[in-house]
Amino acid sequence: MTTQTTVEPAIPGFTHERVTVADGVGLHVAVGGTGSPVVLLHGFPQTHLMWRHVAADLAADHTVICPDLRGYGASDKPADPDGTAYAKRAMAADVVALARELGHERFALAGHDRGALVAVRAGLDHPDAVTHLAALDVLPTLDMWDVLHGTTAAVGFHLYLMAQPPGLPEQLIGAAPDAFFGHFLDVWTRDPDALPADVRAAYLKASREAVPSIVADYRASAGVDVDHDRADRENGNRLRMPVTVLQQDWGAALGYDAAALWRAWAPDLRHETVGCGHFMAEEAPDEVAGALRELLTR
Secondary structure, three states: OEEEEOOOOOOOOOEEEEEEEEOOEEEEEEEEOOOEEEEEEOOOOOOHHHHHHHHHHHOOOEEEEEEOOOOOOOOOOOOOOOOOOOOHHHHHHHHHHHHHHOOOOOEEEEEEOHHHHHHHHHHHHOOOOEEEEEEEOOOOHHHHHHHOOHHHHHHHHHHHHHOOOOOHHHHHHHHOHHHHHHHHHHHOOOOHHHOOHHHHHHHHHHHHOOHHHHHHHHHHOOOHHHHHHHHHHHHOOOOOOOEEEEEOOOHHHHOOOHHHHHHOOOOOEEEEEOOOOOOHHHHOHHHHHHHHHHHHOO
């Protein structure tokens, strides 16, 4: 079921809809353009709005679909009694169902940060649906945990905080949500002008209203997501489609080879380092759009 919705601020020229994708789960989605479909998945602590520049560019010749992930933004935030509601497997199934509800059996898929983990899981679980895949500034879940060690792991303190059992993380973050989420918006960007005041305020509002589900998303990445990824690695399941990865150059500081880690999952890989902060779709939108366009030609 699809219904029209409104949201502010918005991606100019895009319509906003609410689409039912699973039992009790509807996603808010912005859709624009015409042509072959491209689905763009946002990261933390953001919403679909992070794609506003790239989406407008791609909409010139593609149908661009920008949802809020389950648990984020204006999408539904189901309860998580058994720790699986925010498994990337469930979130990836949402994305495939969303595309089908909008009339697309096959589509290209790009994700940033948390959205990239959902995109990778979609590519592994639904290879016949995902034609091309891009991941922005993240490592696959198993590799992420492996490279964090010693004092350098302090950069990922939030990963460990939100991996704790239900109760304490939600209480701590809920006591000062704007300070917590705003910290990442501030320290992960090199160009503060890339996050104008109205956009920053929208991210903070959306995150403050979603503390339990955001924590559940991260907790899943220390639990059920690890199990799913380890099973794929043991079974030799890899991404069959062309893959592009854009990352900051964190590898040298943390002592790993990002391209090599990704190549183990994606044989048809193009790995590029981008000279901007973490929020690259907002800080370097032309470069990101260009990389996605190149990917779609492969």
